[in-house]
Amino acid sequence: MQTGIIYGLLAYIIWGLLPLYIKSLHGIGPLEILLHRMVWSLVFLGVVLAWRRHWGWIKPAFSNPKLVLGFIVSALLLSANWFTYIWAVNAGRVVDASLGYFINPLFNVLLGVLFLHERLRRGQWMAIAVAAAGVLWLTVSLGQLPWIALVLAASFGTYGLLRKTAALGALEGLSLETLLLFPLAGSALFYLFESGQAGFSHATGTVQLLALLAGPITAVPLLLFAASARRIPLSLLGLLQYTGPTLQLLLGVLLWHEPFGVDRQIGFALIWSALVLYTLEGYWASRQRAALAAMR
Secondary structure (H helix, E strand, O other), X not given: OHHHHHHHHHHHHHHHOHHHHHHOOOOOOHXXXXXXXXXXXXXXXXXXXXXXXXXXXXXXXXXXXXXXXXXXXXXXXHHHHHHHHHHHHHOOOHHHHHHHHXXXXXXXXXXXXXXXXXXXXXXXXXXXXXXXXXXXXHHHHHOOOXXXXXXXHHHHHHHHHHHHXXXXXXXXXXXXXXXXXXXXXXXXXXXXHHOOOOHHHHOOHHHHHHHHOHHHHHHHHHXXXXXXXXXXXXXXXXXXXXXXXXHHHHHHHHHOOOOOOHXXXXXXXXXXXXXXXXXHHHHHHXXXXXXXXXXX
């Protein structure tokens, strides 16, 4: 249990501090950062698979067209999520990005209702309604839909839904996704270098080294998360996940002084209230189930 908590916290801390890494890649644009992330993630995962001698799953995976098609879709969703996040950080919208990952748990619940036919209790519906009120407040008060947060929540939520129903584990699934993306990412990165448009070529040695570290920086938290999920209850993992967006919010407000006026504070407060309501309702429901089980 303690090891699982440590793994989970490390994963979410790395994700929470990811804006620091993205901001440090001076002179490299969002699309090129995405391409480096795809290519070097595959290289890093290849090293991990070679170290573990874990190749047996590849041939059966590619012999299943339905599985490959599902992972093509999940890979594209993951790419859209990564690109939106990278763009938001470079555009000084870290606070907006953090909102997406605060919304994401409740978005996952809604996807479960729509696609997995899960039934929600009254308290869970109330939590979703309060979160929707927060999004509506931000839309009206700021004069625009919080599209960055919604794109991040929708893309990562749908990605999670596909991975939840997929036949491959975390390491194998991410390896297959990066392998499927490699022809496109590798060709695009090659074109940038050949045409002289690659920011990597003109960056300092430190920035180039950081770009090459995109692989482990992407893969390590995902592997830590998978290891944590096997060791601790999902309810506890759900509480730990707020570490990431909280760190992102603090970085955006305190370090980069992004706008966080009263209107945004009210919207965030509504969404935080929804998360608290959802968490407390889940805790109460689990206690009720435990009490009923003890009586039998």
